[in-house]
Amino acid sequence: xxxxxLLVVDxxxxxxxxxxxxxxxxxLSVDAGQAVTLLGANGAGKSTAxxxxxxxxxxxxxxxxxxxxLFEGQDIGRLDTADLVEAGVIQVLEGRHCFxxxxxxxxxxSGAVSRRxxxxxxxxxxxxxxxxxxxxxxxxxxxxGYTSGGEQQMLAIGRALMARPxxxxxxxxxxxxxxxxxxxxxxxxxxxxxxxxxxxxxxEQNAAVALRHADHAYIVENGRAVVDGxxxxxxxxxxxxxxxxxxxxxxxxxPHAPGAPVLTESP
Ligand SMILES: Nc1ncnc2c1ncn2[C@@H]1O[C@H](COP(=O)(O)OP(=O)(O)OP(=O)(O)O)[C@@H](O)[C@H]1O
Ligand SMILES: [Mg+2]
Numbered sequence: 001x002x003x004x005x006l007l008v009v010d011x012x013x014x015x016x017x018x019x020x021x022x023x024x025x026x027x028l029s030v031d032a033g034q035a036v037t038l039l040g041a042n043g044a045g046k047s048t049a050x051x052x053x054x055x056x057x058x059x060x061x062x063x064x065x066x067x068x069x070l071f072e073g074q075d076i077g078r079l080d081t082a083d084l085v086e087a088g089v090i091q092v093l094e095g096r097h098c099f100x101x102x103x104x105x106x107x108x109x110s111g112a113v114s115r116r117x118x119x120x121x122x123x124x125x126x127x128x129x130x131x132x133x134x135x136x137x138x139x140x141x142x143x144x145g146y147t148s149g150g151e152q153q154m155l156a157i158g159r160a161l162m163a164r165p166x167x168x169x170x171x172x173x174x175x176x177x178x179x180x181x182x183x184x185x186x187x188x189x190x191x192x193x194x195x196x197x198x199x200x201x202x203x204e205q206n207a208a209v210a211l212r213h214a215d216h217a218y219i220v221e222n223g224r225a226v227v228d229g230x231x232x233x234x235x236x237x238x239x240x241x242x243x244x245x246x247x248x249x250x251x252x253x254x255p256h257a258p259g260a261p262v263l264t265e266s267p
Pocket of ligand 1 (some may be wrong): 016017020021022040041042043044045046047048049060061205
C-alpha cells in the first residue's frame with residue numbers, strides 16, 4: 001500500500017437531463033485492498049455515485065458538472081468503459097446483467113475480452129472463478145438465463161473478475177436474494193479483498209449486512225456523504241441504527257446485542 005487512496009471522488013455534482021441535481025458535492029475515497037460501503041435511503045444518490053465512478057452516466061443523460069474522480073491519482077472522468085476496465089475499474093450493475101442466451105462459461109469468457117486470454121491462461125482465469133464460486137461449476141454449460149438469482153449475481157461478479165480488476169463497484173449485490181445467499185456472496189467478496197487485494201465499493205440498502213462486511217462506510221443523504229467512518233463505528237451509532245437498520249433488521253439473522261436500542265419495524 002502506498003498510503004495514497006486508490007480511488008478518490010472529489011466533491012462531485014451530478015445532474016441528470018440538465019435538470020435533476022442527484023449529487024451535490026459528494027466526496028469519498030477507497031484505499032487499496034479496502035471494502036467501502038455506501039449506505040442511504042432510496043434516491044440518496046448511491047447508484048449515481050457508482051455510475052459517476054464507472055462513467056456510465058451518459059447513457060442516462062447524466063453528467064458530472066463539478067468535481068473529479070481520480071484513480072491512482074489520474075483523472076478518469078473522461079475514460080470510456082473499455083478504458084476504465086483496462087485501468088482496473090469495473091462495475092457490477094444492479095440487477096446482475098448476464099447474457100441470458102449464453103452459457104455460464106461463455107458469460108465468464110466474455111468478461112476477459114479486454115485481456116485477449118486464450119488457451120491455458122484463459123483456463124486458469126476460469127478455474128479461479130470456479131474456485132471462488134463452486135456453485136457455478138455444475139452450471140457452466142447452462143444458459144445463464146436459467147440459473148437462479150444468486151447464481152446470476154455470482155456470475156456477474158465472476159465475469160467482472162475475468163477482467164482482472166483492481167476495484168469493483170457493486171450496486172446492491174444483495175438485492176432480491178435470500179439471506180444465506182447474501183452471506184455467501186459477501187464472504188466471497190471478503191476473499192477477493194483478502195486474497196487478491198481487490199478494492200470494493202459497494203452500494204447497499206441492506207445496511208446490517210454491508211456494515212458487517214465492510215471496512216469503512218459512508219452514509220449518503222440527498223446527494224452528499226454526511227457521515228463516514230470505520231464500519232464498526234458506524235454500525236454502533238444509535239442514530240444510524242434507528243435510521244437505517246429499521247428497514248434491514250428483518251433480514252438480519254443475528255439477534256441484537258444486549259443493550260442495543262430496540263428497533264422499530266417499518267410499517
Ligand atoms: N436516469 C435518471 N434520470 C433522472 N433522474 C435520475 C436518474 N437516475 C437517478 N435519478 C435521480 O437521482 C437521484 C439519486 O438516484 P440514485 O438512483 O442514485 O439513488 P440510490 O441511492 O441509488 O437509490 P436506491 O436506493 O433507490 O437505489 C434520485 O432523485 C433519482 O430520482
Ligand atoms: Mg440505487
